[in-house]
Amino acid sequence: MALIEVRNLTMKFGSLVANDNVSFDIEPGTIVGLIGPNGAGKTTLFNCISGVYQPSAGSVRFDGRDITRLPAHRIARLGAVRTFQVVHPLKDMTVLDNVLVGAFLRESGTGRATAVARRCLEACHLGDMIDRPAGDLTIGGKKRLEMARALATGPKLLMLDEAMAGLTSTEVKDSVDLIRRIRADGITLLVVEHIMEAIMPIADKMVVLDGGSKIAEGPPEHIIDDERVIEAYFGQKFSKRIKARRK
Numbered sequence: 001m002a003l004i005e006v007r008n009l010t011m012k013f014g015s016l017v018a019n020d021n022v023s024f025d026i027e028p029g030t031i032v033g034l035i036g037p038n039g040a041g042k043t044t045l046f047n048c049i050s051g052v053y054q055p056s057a058g059s060v061r062f063d064g065r066d067i068t069r070l071p072a073h074r075i076a077r078l079g080a081v082r083t084f085q086v087v088h089p090l091k092d093m094t095v096l097d098n099v100l101v102g103a104f105l106r107e108s109g110t111g112r113a114t115a116v117a118r119r120c121l122e123a124c125h126l127g128d129m130i131d132r133p134a135g136d137l138t139i140g141g142k143k144r145l146e147m148a149r150a151l152a153t154g155p156k157l158l159m160l161d162e163a164m165a166g167l168t169s170t171e172v173k174d175s176v177d178l179i180r181r182i183r184a185d186g187i188t189l190l191v192v193e194h195i196m197e198a199i200m201p202i203a204d205k206m207v208v209l210d211g212g213s214k215i216a217e218g219p220p221e222h223i224i225d226d227e228r229v230i231e232a233y234f235g236q237k238f239s240k241r242i243k244a245r246r247k
């Protein structure tokens with residue numbers, strides 16, 4: 001059984017159709033990359049799956065259960081957790097306290113929640129920053145903090161919205177390693193990403209949106225050759241460059 005089943009999902013803002021009849025599955029233990037040009041509807045789809053928005057039509061099933069109309073906090077409690085494209089840590093709180101907010105979703109005791117939060121911070125390379133105010137972190141640090149907070153909730157599905165945007169190339173490599181390790185721990189990932197060199201090598205499947213509609217779905221090596229995706233997003237030059245790198 002798929003972990004996520006999106007069926008005929010449509011999201012309208014007035015007359016603007018941000019997601020148009022989108023359907024796809026996410027199998028457990030996989031990494032799915034969600035890509036498409038700016039304004040394609042990727043973040044809106046994230047918001048519909050995670051309960052930030054209620055879709056205008058269609059359904060989302062998670063782990064066999066219809067979650068279409070559930071509020072975000074209930075979906076998070078069931079184990080589908082997202083990060084945001086623009087990170088907003090609680091700047092005056094310490095790095096540890098920021099992650100405790102996530103850990104308390106699954107652990108009610110302070111001692112156990114703290115142990116979970118510390119473990120997630122270590123995994124996200126923030127172990128030596130735990131007592132610092134979150135506002136002191138670099139952009140890369142804030143993005144890792146956001147991941148640590150999401151991981152601390154003990155998710156089955158982690159949805160990352162442009163977790164690598166604005167990072168240095170070394171930080172991007174570290175994030176790719178971290179995503180691989182998260183998957184190895186049995187967590188399924190849905191990743192919105194514009195950095196193709198980062199997402200293509202690790203994704204089991206790509207879903208491509210354009211103008212709100214799904215225009216392609218499949219393994220990265222098929223997506224690279226898809227004429228509609230090349231036209232809408234990659235461009236010929238980019239597609240050749242990516243293919244050359246994969247050889």
Ligand SMILES: Nc1ncnc2c1ncn2[C@@H]1O[C@H](COP(=O)(O)OP(=O)(O)OP(=O)(O)O)[C@@H](O)[C@H]1O
Binds near residue numbers: 018036038042
């Ligand atoms: N709350 C909203 N109210 C009105 N229109 C919205 C809202 N959120 C998104 N949109 C519109 O829906 C469309 C899809 O936007 P969305 O942010 O989902 O795209 P995206 O693929 O995530 O883009 P990007 O790559 O730039 O982040 C855009 O035309 C956007 O202006």
